[in-house]
Amino acid sequence: xxxxxxxxxxxxxxxxxxxxxxxxxxxxxxxxxxxxxxxxxxxxxxxxxxxxxxxxxxxxxxxxxxxxxxxxxxxxxxxxxxxxxxxxxxxxxxxxxxxxxxxxxxxxxxxxxxxxxxxxxxxxxxxxxxxx
Numbered sequence: 001x002x003x004x005x006x007x008x009x010x011x012x013x014x015x016x017x018x019x020x021x022x023x024x025x026x027x028x029x030x031x032x033x034x035x036x037x038x039x040x041x042x043x044x045x046x047x048x049x050x051x052x053x054x055x056x057x058x059x060x061x062x063x064x065x066x067x068x069x070x071x072x073x074x075x076x077x078x079x080x081x082x083x084x085x086x087x088x089x090x091x092x093x094x095x096x097x098x099x100x101x102x103x104x105x106x107x108x109x110x111x112x113x114x115x116x117x118x119x120x121x122x123x124x125x126x127x128x129x130x131x132x
Contacts, residue, residue: 011090019049020090025061030103033082033096039103040111042071044093056081058095075131077101102126 011018019026025043032039042060044052048068051059058071058079072078079097086093102125104111113122 016053017086017090019044019086019093021046022091025063026091026093028060028093028095030058030079030095030097033098037110038112039079039097039099039109049093052081052095053084058097071103072100075101075105075126077103077126077131079103105132107131 011020024045026045026049028042028044030039030042031037043063044059045061045068048059048061051057051068051070058081060069060071061067062069070078078100079095080100081095081097083096084093085096099109102109104113104122105128106113107124107126107128108122109125110122113124114120
């Protein structure tokens with residue numbers, strides 16, 4: 001049963017706080033559960049959110065491809081979800097994950113592998129041409 005509490009914008013469904021989806025999506029920050037390193041940012045729709053909770057594997061909505069995707073589906077670089085946190089407005093999620101392989105499609109462990117001046121500071125963990 002879906003319960004809506006208008007005063008705080010918190011919606012509960014089966015004991016789980018439901019995100020407030022803007023245009024059908026919620027913003028997600030992904031963090032390594034062991035190191036606290038920010039690995040990537042993405043979006044989820046309601047289906048991706050449910051699949052993530054059901055499987056403990058991160059699922060997202062690709063805005064460019066307009067489709068659901070399981071992180072690591074083609075590369076094998078899965079994100080095992082250990083914890084899901086939601087912000088005070090219920091419009092941002094934080095996934096704390098165990099990252100298998102790299103999080104970034106360019107081969108780096110994190111999508112945040114370079115400084116604003118272009119200096120590469122992250123660790124490259126795979127060659128994209130060997131994975132995709």
